[in-house]
Amino acid sequence: MKIALINYSFTPLMSAISTRLNESGHQFITATATGNGCNSPHNVVDLKIGNRIDRAVHNALGWLSDTHGMHSTRVTASLLDRIIALNPDVVHLVGSNNAFLNIPFMAYVMMRCKMPVVLSLTEDTIPGTGHNALIKRGKFRRKTIESTFRAWDLLHIVCDSKHTAECAILNGLDGHPTYIISNDDTSKAAEQYVTLYDNIK
Numbered sequence: 001m002k003i004a005l006i007n008y009s010f011t012p013l014m015s016a017i018s019t020r021l022n023e024s025g026h027q028f029i030t031a032t033a034t035g036n037g038c039n040s041p042h043n044v045v046d047l048k049i050g051n052r053i054d055r056a057v058h059n060a061l062g063w064l065s066d067t068h069g070m071h072s073t074r075v076t077a078s079l080l081d082r083i084i085a086l087n088p089d090v091v092h093l094v095g096s097n098n099a100f101l102n103i104p105f106m107a108y109v110m111m112r113c114k115m116p117v118v119l120s121l122t123e124d125t126i127p128g129t130g131h132n133a134l135i136k137r138g139k140f141r142r143k144t145i146e147s148t149f150r151a152w153d154l155l156h157i158v159c160d161s162k163h164t165a166e167c168a169i170l171n172g173l174d175g176h177p178t179y180i181i182s183n184d185d186t187s188k189a190a191e192q193y194v195t196l197y198d199n200i201k
Contacts, residue, residue: 002027003197004083006049006101007094009034013120013183014094016190024194029086031079033100047082050075055100064135070144076102080109089201092118092193095125103127104148107155116154116200118193122183123164126171146172156200158193 003021005014009032021028031047033055050058050072058072079101083091091110110117127145149155149172157178159165165178181192 001090001197001201002029002086002088004029004031004086004088004091005094006031006079006092008032008100011094012186013189016186017092017094017193020187020190020194026194029083029088031083045082045086047079049079049100058100070104070141071102072100073102073105075100076105077109080106084109084113084115088115090116090118090197092120092197094120104144107148107152110155111151111153114154116156117152118156118158118196118200120158120160120181121164121168121173122160123167126164126168126173142172149173150175152176154200156196158196 001021001024003017003026005017005028007014010030014030018028018030029045029047031049033049035046035048054072054075058075061071127149155176157165157168157173157176158181159168159178160181160183162180165180168174168178179192179196181189181196183189
């Protein structure tokens with residue numbers, strides 16, 4: 001089994017998941033904006049997502065027009081080209097507060113490739129929420145997020161609590177298999193994630 005782990009940086013949860021995958025003899029790909037991945041013989045490759053300027057432009061556009069997670073098409077396309085070439089069994093967006101990816105574009109490509117995606121959420125990282133913006137476009141943002149997630153097949157949502165799952169549903173992320181995996185104990189969470197990957201690949 002080969003898993004692609006995507007996040008802003010290499011977090012303790014990613015470390016625990018990669019360790020568990022390594023122990024099970026599985027391969028994994030890490031993709032981070034900061035480029036600080038994992039050195040392991042089972043890590044197929046470390047991918048760097050864009051650069052500091054890309055992220056600054058993405059954040060500036062999102063702050064101006066209330067469209068966080070809807071920019072960086074070039075950066076997202078470049079990442080997806082590399083991931084598709086590596087052909088993982090599952091793609092895991094470990095942190096969904098991705099101020100460096102175009103989520104609607106990513107959903108479109110993942111659907112076209114029929115690639116299962118795991119999306120991890122906390123209350124603060126539900127797509128389309130929690131951002132300040134100069135120009136408020138809540139209706140547009142919500143409509144875009146809802147239509148993106150409504151159409152996204154092979155998407156599996158993992159929430160860190162029942163409360164987060166309820167908030168996700170209220171923000172248009174319903175209609176997908178949803179699981180509760182607490183991040184309090186990263187070793188236990190990693191084991192549950194690896195079981196989930198195995199079930200959906």
